[in-house]
Amino acid sequence: xxxxxxxxxKRFALIIAALMALTVVLIVAAHHIYGKQEREPNAAIAAQxxxxxxxxxxxxxxxxxxxxxxxxxxxAAEAAKAQVAYDGTLDGGVIYGKLCTTxxxxxxxxxxxxEKAAWAARIAQGNDTLYTHAIGGFAGAAGNMPARxxxxxxxxxxxxxxxxxxxxxxx
Numbered sequence: 001x002x003x004x005x006x007x008x009x010k011r012f013a014l015i016i017a018a019l020m021a022l023t024v025v026l027i028v029a030a031h032h033i034y035g036k037q038e039r040e041p042n043a044a045i046a047a048q049x050x051x052x053x054x055x056x057x058x059x060x061x062x063x064x065x066x067x068x069x070x071x072x073x074x075x076a077a078e079a080a081k082a083q084v085a086y087d088g089t090l091d092g093g094v095i096y097g098k099l100c101t102t103x104x105x106x107x108x109x110x111x112x113x114x115e116k117a118a119w120a121a122r123i124a125q126g127n128d129t130l131y132t133h134a135i136g137g138f139a140g141a142a143g144n145m146p147a148r149x150x151x152x153x154x155x156x157x158x159x160x161x162x163x164x165x166x167x168x169x170x171x
Contacts, residue, residue: 077152085153092165095158099149100166110143116170123167130167134159 001009086095096104103111112118121142122130135156137147148154149162 083153084155085151085158088155088158090157090161092162093169095149095154095162096165099151099154100162103149104166111145112143114166114170119167119170127163127167130163131156131160134163 086098089095103109104113107113112122133145135148138145148159154162
C-alpha cells in the first residue's frame with residue numbers, strides 16, 4: 001500500500017466513525033425529546049384493549065353477587081326471548097333433530113330414549129306435566145331436563161310441538 005492509500009483509509013475510517021457517533025447521538029436525542037411529550041390516548045385502541053383483557057366469566061359472591069347473578073340471568077333470558085329459535089318452526093321433528101337428539105338419543109343425564117318403555121311412567125303423568133317439565137325444566141331421580149331443552153329462545157309452542165312429536169314417534 002502506498003502512503004496515499006494509508007492516509008485515505010485513516011480519513012475514511014475517521015469519517016465512518018464520526019457518522020456512527022452522530023447517528024448514536026441523534027438516536028439518543030430523539031428518544032429523549034420524544035419521551036417528554038405526552039401522548040393522547042386513542043379511544044378505539046383503549047376499547048379494544050379493554051375488550052381483550054376483560055374476564056370471560058364473572059364472579060358473584062355474597063348477597064350482592066346473588067342479586068347481580070339473578071339480574072344477569074334475567075337479562076340473558078330476556079335477550080333470548082327476543083330471538084326465535086329455528087326460525088319459529090313448529091315442526092317438532094326439526095327441533096328434535098337439531099336440539100333434543102343430543103341427549104335423548106344416547107340417554108345423557110337420564111334422558112329417556114324414544115322407546116315406549118322409557119316413557120310409560122312419564123306418559124301416565126299426562127301431557128300437561130310433560131309440557132311443564134319440558135318448558136320449566138325438571139330434576140328428579142330418573143334424570144334431569146334443562147328448561148326448554150337448554151335453548152331459552154324456544155317458545156312454549158315450539159316446546160309443546162316437540163314433546164308431541166316425540167310422543168308420536170315412540171318405538
